[in-house]
Amino acid sequence: MDRWYEIIGPTLADAVLGRLLHNAHHIELAGESLRKRKAGEPAA
Secondary structure, eight states: OTTHHHHHOHHHHHHHHHHHHHTOOOOOOOSOOHHHHHHHSOOO
C-alpha cells in the first residue's frame, strides 16, 4: 500500500483505501508465523 499514492495518485488512493479499510476487521494473531517456520525447513 505504500506505493499506491505514486501509482494511482493521492485522491484516488485515498478513496480506494478509505473504502477498503472502513469496514475492515482487525484480527490480532498470537504465536509463531507458519511462513517463518516453513522457511526454516529444508526443501523436500
